[in-house]
Amino acid sequence: MLTHNRRSFVAGALALASPRLALPQSEGGGGFILGVASYSLRKFSRTQAIAMLKEMNVDTVSIKEFHLPYKSSKAELEAGRKEFDEAGIRVASGGVIGLTKNDDADIRMYFEYAKTCRMPMIIIAPTHETMPKIESFVKEYNIKVAIHNHGPEDKHFPAPQDALRVIKGMDRRIGVCIDAGHTVRTNTDVIKSIVEAGDRLFDMHIKDLRSLSGKDSQCAVGEGAMPIAAMFKQLRKMNYRGTVNLEYEIKADAPLPGMKESFSYMRGVLAGLKA
Numbered sequence: 001m002l003t004h005n006r007r008s009f010v011a012g013a014l015a016l017a018s019p020r021l022a023l024p025q026s027e028g029g030g031g032f033i034l035g036v037a038s039y040s041l042r043k044f045s046r047t048q049a050i051a052m053l054k055e056m057n058v059d060t061v062s063i064k065e066f067h068l069p070y071k072s073s074k075a076e077l078e079a080g081r082k083e084f085d086e087a088g089i090r091v092a093s094g095g096v097i098g099l100t101k102n103d104d105a106d107i108r109m110y111f112e113y114a115k116t117c118r119m120p121m122i123i124i125a126p127t128h129e130t131m132p133k134i135e136s137f138v139k140e141y142n143i144k145v146a147i148h149n150h151g152p153e154d155k156h157f158p159a160p161q162d163a164l165r166v167i168k169g170m171d172r173r174i175g176v177c178i179d180a181g182h183t184v185r186t187n188t189d190v191i192k193s194i195v196e197a198g199d200r201l202f203d204m205h206i207k208d209l210r211s212l213s214g215k216d217s218q219c220a221v222g223e224g225a226m227p228i229a230a231m232f233k234q235l236r237k238m239n240y241r242g243t244v245n246l247e248y249e250i251k252a253d254a255p256l257p258g259m260k261e262s263f264s265y266m267r268g269v270l271a272g273l274k275a
Helices: 006-017 046-055 074-086 104-116 131-141 160-167 180-185 190-200 228-237 256-274
Strands: 033-037 060-063 090-097 121-124 144-148 174-179 201-206 243-246
Touching: 033 090, 033 256, 046 074, 046 256, 060 243, 074 090, 074 104, 090 104, 090 144, 090 243, 104 121, 104 131, 121 201, 131 144, 131 174, 144 160, 144 201, 160 174, 160 190, 174 180, 174 190, 180 190, 180 201, 190 201, 190 228, 201 228, 228 256, 243 256
Parallel strands: 033 060, 033 243, 060 090, 090 121, 121 144, 144 174, 174 201, 201 243
Antiparallel strands: none
């Protein structure tokens, strides 16, 4: 039976978190992967970010524009992507990309960017109006998209269910990226959201909050009130095969200690679930 002593997971996972130990890419026991949303490392260069990923023993990333800039030339983007490849870092997706301009040329530019960077999926923050155009580009480029919800401040998709209603009946390569922290701030049950998303759940952004309604209460994963163990248990139950990306938005100038602690906790939870 899984213990509910939150910090005990960390103590039990220190060996798993050691950068000297090679962890398998799939750490969930049910097939899902722990990664990093590179927005967490926005104050650092691509080379520095890659080094930090390796120090955390993470081999999967969702790349924010800071580390592969949109305005780079094709050669620069290809060279940047090669840096991740040579470091053994799997690029699972790119974003979050807004896609709020209802203009074919603008949307195409971002799909071309993803194609050049060999991103199999784009995490997006669109509008209701841009979704039909986005669907046509998904079909043309065969690149998946996942709508990221941004909480009460989001005029379009505050909760995952808002996105699920819009994409119902759309191409199956269109899904959601549930941001767990933003979801609970809408007073929405995050576990229920995961269940309702089902096979439309393509990605997750995970963070922890001391107050489930407090945007500014973010802390290292395991120190707050988020139901991390219950989320992972549900993901394992539904045989989720996507990525759970840590999006650590605080302490931008020195995120590594908190991110390491977050991974220690999450790995401890996963070890407990497999026990």
